[in-house]
Structure formats: C-alpha cells, structure tokens
Amino acid sequence: MSSHSESRFPIKHLIGYIASIVLTGAAAWIALGTELPMGWIVAGIMALAIIQAGIQLFMFMHITETDSGGIQLGNMIYAFGIAGIIVLGSIWVMSFGYHDHGTDGGGSETEEHGGDH
Structure with missing residues (x-):
C-alpha cells in the first residue's frame, strides 16, 4: 500500500471548512451589520469572495494534485x-432581452381604452 492510502484525519479539509464558514460570516456581517458606504461593502464582499474561491480551489478541488x-x-x-x-x-x-412595450399580450386597443362595443 502507498502512503497516500493511509487513513488519516483530514485536517486540511477541516481547516478549509472552518475558514469558509468564517469568511461567509464576515461577508454577512459586512453586508448587514455595518454602516459602511455601498462601494466599500461591495469591495469587501468581493475581496472575501476571491479569498474563499482560492480556499475552495486549493483545499477542496485539489488543483495542485498533478504528477x-x-x-x-x-x-x-x-x-x-x-x-x-x-x-x-x-x-x-x-x-437586451424581451421587453413588453405596454401591450396586454394580444388584446385590442379598444378594450384597453374602453371603446364602444
């Protein structure tokens, strides 16, 4: 048996999981618990998202596991x-999607404007 197949505690995964929870909590606190201007809130959340994406890639998606x-x-x-x-x-x-230009989906204009019938 190789040394990689040994049964060990996945400490790397646990650290990544805890870091992800902390970063998610920090993003929620920035969004909901601060009085910062909107630009700073968005910048803070984006910075935390980039850090969390790096954690996900390196700790869970194993992008460095090549020959x-x-x-x-x-x-x-x-x-x-x-x-x-x-x-x-x-x-x-x-x-640039579909725009409804004030029509009712096929009805005539006389019905919309209360015409005589």
Missing part, C-alpha cells in the same frame, strides 16, 4: 472560460 506537482492549468483555463461565457451571456440576456 508534476503543478497547477492543472488546462482545467483552470477551461473552467474560467465556461464561467465567463455564463456570466457574459447572463448579462447580455438581462440587458
């Missing part, structure tokens, strides 16, 4: 590409 010991660069580029497509596509759909 050479480096980062899985191809997988990271692919994942960021897919995430970018989803974010930009969502922004595009929300910005």
Whole structure:
C-alpha cells in the first residue's frame, strides 16, 4: 500500500471548512451589520469572495494534485472560460432581452381604452 492510502484525519479539509464558514460570516456581517458606504461593502464582499474561491480551489478541488506537482492549468483555463461565457451571456440576456412595450399580450386597443362595443 502507498502512503497516500493511509487513513488519516483530514485536517486540511477541516481547516478549509472552518475558514469558509468564517469568511461567509464576515461577508454577512459586512453586508448587514455595518454602516459602511455601498462601494466599500461591495469591495469587501468581493475581496472575501476571491479569498474563499482560492480556499475552495486549493483545499477542496485539489488543483495542485498533478504528477508534476503543478497547477492543472488546462482545467483552470477551461473552467474560467465556461464561467465567463455564463456570466457574459447572463448579462447580455438581462440587458437586451424581451421587453413588453405596454401591450396586454394580444388584446385590442379598444378594450384597453374602453371603446364602444
């Protein structure tokens, strides 16, 4: 048996889990418990989100577990590409999507304005 298959306590996972909970609590406190200006709140939450994403990648997603010991660069580029497509596509759909220009979905104007029938 190799040394990697030994049954050990997953201390790295426990530290990552606790750090994630602390960062989530800090973000909630910044958003709900402070009187900071909106720009500072958003900046603080974004900074904590980036830190938490790094913790998730290194402690839970094992991006450094390659044969050479480096980062899985191809997988990271692919994942960021897919995430970018989803974010930009969502922004595009929300910005230029369907707009209802005051019609009632097929009714005639005489019904809307109380015409004589």
